[in-house]
Amino acid sequence: MEHEVVTLGAQPTRRSMAPGGDAARRRMVESLTEHVLEWVIRLCGISAILFVFGIFFFVLREGVGLLFGDFSLWKFLSSTEWYPTSRSNVRYGVLSLIVGTLSVTTTAMLIAVPFGLGAAIFVSEFCDKRAKEGLKIVIELLAAIPSVVWGFIGISVMNPLIQTVFHVPVGLNVLNGALLLALMSVPIMVSIGEDALKAVPDSFREAAVALGATRWQVIYRVLVPAAKNGLLAAVLLGVGRAVGETMAVLMATGHAVNIPHSVFDPVRTLTATIAAELGEASVGSPHYQVLFLIGILLFSITFAVNLTADLIVKGVRRK
Amino acid sequence: MTSAALRTEADPGIVTRALNLWYADFQALKGIDLDIKRGEITSLIGPSGCGKTTLLRCFNRVNERYGYVRTTGEIKILGKNIYDPDVSLIELRKSVGMVFQRPNPLPISIYENIVFGMRIHHDRRQLSKSQLDAAVELALTEVGLWNELKDRLEQRATGLQLEQQQKLCIARLLPVKPEIILMDEPCSALDVEGTRAIEELMWALRGRYTIVIVTHNMAQARRASDECIFMLMGELVEHRSTAELFLNPANPKTAEYIEGRYG
Numbered sequence: 001m002e003h004e005v006v007t008l009g010a011q012p013t014r015r016s017m018a019p020g021g022d023a024a025r026r027r028m029v030e031s032l033t034e035h036v037l038e039w040v041i042r043l044c045g046i047s048a049i050l051f052v053f054g055i056f057f058f059v060l061r062e063g064v065g066l067l068f069g070d071f072s073l074w075k076f077l078s079s080t081e082w083y084p085t086s087r088s089n090v091r092y093g094v095l096s097l098i099v100g101t102l103s104v105t106t107t108a109m110l111i112a113v114p115f116g117l118g119a120a121i122f123v124s125e126f127c128d129k130r131a132k133e134g135l136k137i138v139i140e141l142l143a144a145i146p147s148v149v150w151g152f153i154g155i156s157v158m159n160p161l162i163q164t165v166f167h168v169p170v171g172l173n174v175l176n177g178a179l180l181l182a183l184m185s186v187p188i189m190v191s192i193g194e195d196a197l198k199a200v201p202d203s204f205r206e207a208a209v210a211l212g213a214t215r216w217q218v219i220y221r222v223l224v225p226a227a228k229n230g231l232l233a234a235v236l237l238g239v240g241r242a243v244g245e246t247m248a249v250l251m252a253t254g255h256a257v258n259i260p261h262s263v264f265d266p267v268r269t270l271t272a273t274i275a276a277e278l279g280e281a282s283v284g285s286p287h288y289q290v291l292f293l294i295g296i297l298l299f300s301i302t303f304a305v306n307l308t309a310d311l312i313v314k315g316v317r318r319k
Numbered sequence: 320m321t322s323a324a325l326r327t328e329a330d331p332g333i334v335t336r337a338l339n340l341w342y343a344d345f346q347a348l349k350g351i352d353l354d355i356k357r358g359e360i361t362s363l364i365g366p367s368g369c370g371k372t373t374l375l376r377c378f379n380r381v382n383e384r385y386g387y388v389r390t391t392g393e394i395k396i397l398g399k400n401i402y403d404p405d406v407s408l409i410e411l412r413k414s415v416g417m418v419f420q421r422p423n424p425l426p427i428s429i430y431e432n433i434v435f436g437m438r439i440h441h442d443r444r445q446l447s448k449s450q451l452d453a454a455v456e457l458a459l460t461e462v463g464l465w466n467e468l469k470d471r472l473e474q475r476a477t478g479l480q481l482e483q484q485q486k487l488c489i490a491r492l493l494p495v496k497p498e499i500i501l502m503d504e505p506c507s508a509l510d511v512e513g514t515r516a517i518e519e520l521m522w523a524l525r526g527r528y529t530i531v532i533v534t535h536n537m538a539q540a541r542r543a544s545d546e547c548i549f550m551l552m553g554e555l556v557e558h559r560s561t562a563e564l565f566l567n568p569a570n571p572k573t574a575e576y577i578e579g580r581y582g
């Protein structure tokens with residue numbers, strides 16, 4: 001739009017310099033390229049939406065057929081018996097898997113939230129510019145490590161470490177997966193949390209400092225309340241990251257369908273189950289369909305978490 | 320710090336000697352010597368960039384928030400050198416309050432803004448609800464906001480009109496019982512009405528508090544201060560009673576400035 005106004009404004013000079021159809025033709029070409037470009041960009045934008053819906057419908061189509069048979073959704077959600085390949089008595093209860101996901105995610109968040117928000121506060125309030133840049137690079141590097149590598153660290157580093165520190169026979173358990181997930185979700189928490197703190201006007205800090213507040217008082221009485229939506233969004237995005245993570249938890253949590261009684265019990269998560277079993281289930285079989293149903297479940301959880309985070313962030317912007 | 324009852328005419332409020340300040344390599348204050356009288360209103364005038372804000376921010380040491388600031392010389396507030404190693408920044412800032420150029424109430428309720436100072440300086444257990452309520456009423460009455468705001472104390476302070484916000488920023492200093500109030504162009508964001516209201520408030524507070532106000536508004540300095548300090552490029556040029564400084568300035572540069580030749 002703006003561009004057109006500019007062309008129109010430039011018209012008189014152009015006409016005087018190059019009389020005839022030349023200017024008109026150039027204008028036409030310009031406006032044509034502009035239209036084409038606009039459509040390409042529009043298509044890119046729309047395709048993102050199309051992909052999301054496409055994926056959702058595909059997953060839904062593969063899984064939803066099951067719900068119309070004699071399959072009990074209640075039993076699916078409430079039973080802990082996951083025997084998808086049993087010859088005599090096939091049972092598809094995902095409660096242990098849900099609890100597995102929840103236990104690993106919750107433990108991860110108990111570790112990651114204090115660390116992530118603490119690091120965000122440190123980076124934003126205590127670092128000089130130089131240290132801040134350095135730290136941010138390191139934190140972004142942390143985000144760039146592929147999750148298989150994390151899984152590898154889980155098996156070869158965390159496993160023996162947990163065994164020796166806590167004197168437990170096996171180190172592949174909830175704690176191991178949670179530690180990895182915590183490390184994986186800290187970067188996003190730090191970067192979103194730091195943005196939120198940076199957005200708090202310096203005048204608030206000055207007001208508090210001039211009233212005699214100490215650094216800590218400024219942080220917990222002024223900054224945290226002022227940035228609380230952004231900080232909450234940071235936490236939720238970290239949760240979303242943790243819930244959806246597959247490879248690392250598949251490798252590090254012991255892969256046992258089990259309701260854990262402590263962080264030293266092995267578990268299996270929703271994501272790990274899909275990753276491990278989908279290749280073996282024959283296409284269209286009930287087992288295959290159940291795995292897609294788990295996919296829908298996961299999709300709904302992460303969607304809800306991300307949407308909440310999004311709405312909160314929007315709330316921040318509106319103010 | 321001595322109590323307000325011991326105040327005498329000769330009692331100085333703020334004294335500086337050979338005060339220099341550098342922002343990294345840039346010297347913003349050059350050998351400032353001044354004596355600000357207690358209980359009076361002193362205005363600081365001068366062209367923009369001459370160091371008024373910098374000087375004001377020395378008096379409660381908030382300049383030190385920037386790591387690259389270096390200060391030499393002496394500042395005595397109510398007889399005590401504020402750069403002495405045994406001075407507590409918290410105590411200093413309790414007795415020297417500051418009002419900023421843009422009203423900056425905190426994004427919490429009106430009530431909490433006013434008791435903010437009390438909360439940070441006392442244990443939770445030391446403060447009773449009735450004490451806090453009384454402090455809020457007193458502070459708001461003092462700045463003339465009580466009747467307007469008494470029914471909406473739980474509202475966010477950032478939603479008030481600018482004039483109310485600025486008055487609130489003055490009101491929130493009062494519960495910590497400051498001796499000195501520093502104001503950095505407190506009316507620059509306000510309209511004529513708001514400016515008049517703040518000036519009236521300053522007169523009402525005069526005597527009980529020593530007030531130092533930075534202003535680029537000559538008429539305001541004239542109307543609203545007992546003494547006036549003119550600064551130029553980091554140096555103090557002239558410091559006299561406001562009436563004298565405006566009627567017959569001793570320094571030709573002062574004359575030029577108040578005649579509006581630059582600034």
Ligand SMILES: Nc1ncnc2c1ncn2[C@@H]1O[C@H](COP(=O)(O)OP(=O)(O)O)[C@@H](O)[C@H]1O
Binds near residue numbers: 365366369
């Ligand atoms: N935080 C800062 N860092 C570096 N230089 C500054 C800073 N604040 C002010 N200055 C410089 O110090 C000089 C005095 O500024 P200031 O005290 O704000 O002037 P005034 O309030 O009289 O307009 C100016 O030249 C300004 O550029």
Ligand SMILES: [Mg+2]
Binds near residue numbers: 371
């Ligand atoms: Mg200034």
